[in-house]
Amino acid sequence: MDDLTELPGNRAIVIQNITCPYCGISLQSDNDTKEHVIGRRFVPKGSLNGHWNLIVRACTKCNHAKSILEDDISAITLAARYWFEPLDSDESLLEGIRHKAKKSISKITRKKVIDSQEKTDLKVDLTSSASLTFDLVAPPQVESERLHELARMQLMAIFYFLTFNKTKKTGGFWRGGFYVLPEAHHADWGNELHKSFMNIVAAWKPRWLGDTADGFFRSIIRKHPSEECWSWALEWNKNYRLIGFIGAQAPVEEVVSTLTHPKIMHIDTGVNSWVRFRAETQIADEEDCLFAWDGAE
Numbered sequence: 001m002d003d004l005t006e007l008p009g010n011r012a013i014v015i016q017n018i019t020c021p022y023c024g025i026s027l028q029s030d031n032d033t034k035e036h037v038i039g040r041r042f043v044p045k046g047s048l049n050g051h052w053n054l055i056v057r058a059c060t061k062c063n064h065a066k067s068i069l070e071d072d073i074s075a076i077t078l079a080a081r082y083w084f085e086p087l088d089s090d091e092s093l094l095e096g097i098r099h100k101a102k103k104s105i106s107k108i109t110r111k112k113v114i115d116s117q118e119k120t121d122l123k124v125d126l127t128s129s130a131s132l133t134f135d136l137v138a139p140p141q142v143e144s145e146r147l148h149e150l151a152r153m154q155l156m157a158i159f160y161f162l163t164f165n166k167t168k169k170t171g172g173f174w175r176g177g178f179y180v181l182p183e184a185h186h187a188d189w190g191n192e193l194h195k196s197f198m199n200i201v202a203a204w205k206p207r208w209l210g211d212t213a214d215g216f217f218r219s220i221i222r223k224h225p226s227e228e229c230w231s232w233a234l235e236w237n238k239n240y241r242l243i244g245f246i247g248a249q250a251p252v253e254e255v256v257s258t259l260t261h262p263k264i265m266h267i268d269t270g271v272n273s274w275v276r277f278r279a280e281t282q283i284a285d286e287e288d289c290l291f292a293w294d295g296a297e
């Protein structure tokens with residue numbers, strides 16, 4: 001993994017591998033499935049037409065586990081942004097998102113994603129005689145562990161492809177760990193943690209730049225200047241961003257110790273009760289360098 005792999009913009013990349021990129025098992029005829037690394041139903045219908053995807057072979061169990069992760073994560077990443085900030089006025093795109101939100105079931109609420117908004121009433125006592133009440137509506141949620149597991153699987157398949165040996169028909173796995181930082185949705189891409197992460201790794205050279213599905217899937221892997229360690233970032237459905245590292249632990253710890261942590265704010269709501277929240281921070285286009293690379297090596 002020493003050179004930048006930049007993908008052609010318009011065709012599927014198909015590899016005929018003989019081991020599963022996720023669990024490493026040897027694929028046999030009864031346990032061999034076609035796996036779209038960017039799930040066709042993970043991004044809006046039709047958005048992959050004329051754009052690249054990575055198509056590998058995977059075992060039945062891993063393929064199934066990944067498609068279960070993709071189902072509600074896709075509906076939620078799309079719908080959450082659609083409810084709060086309509087993506088654009090493309091009616092067929094919006095109709096597809098509504099359709100998906102009616103079909104997919106949230107693993108948290110066990111209800112349809114479209115019925116899984118979370119409502120809370122928040123009452124804040126300002127003085128003994130004055131109080132404020134907020135009705136908060138949060139978009140449907142996904143457990144962070146499930147977001148991280150899907151990110152890990154997508155990165156494993158990309159890493160397997162980047163290290164694929166055509167003669168042996170197998171790819172590799174990274175040595176070391178998989179490290180993930182707190183994810184951010186679109187309204188919070190500018191939080192201090194994400195901003196300090198993107199500013200630090202912007203100087204690392206990309207080894208992979210993968211943008212597809214009309215921008216509904218973005219990915220980048222950058223190499224640490226001297227250590228066996230890579231930073232990675234994924235953006236799903238123009239909404240959720242996941243960031244982190246793979247590889248050796250010591251350089252990861254060193255970088256993480258220099259990151260700025262987002263401010264946590266407290267509001268007292270009465271005796272022995274408080275609400276923790278953090279203001280969300282959008283990012284300006286000119287500040288956003290998470291997927292930026294000027295092409296100069």
Ligand SMILES: [Zn+2]
Pocket residue numbers: 020021022023024025058059060061062063
């Ligand atoms: Zn497998």
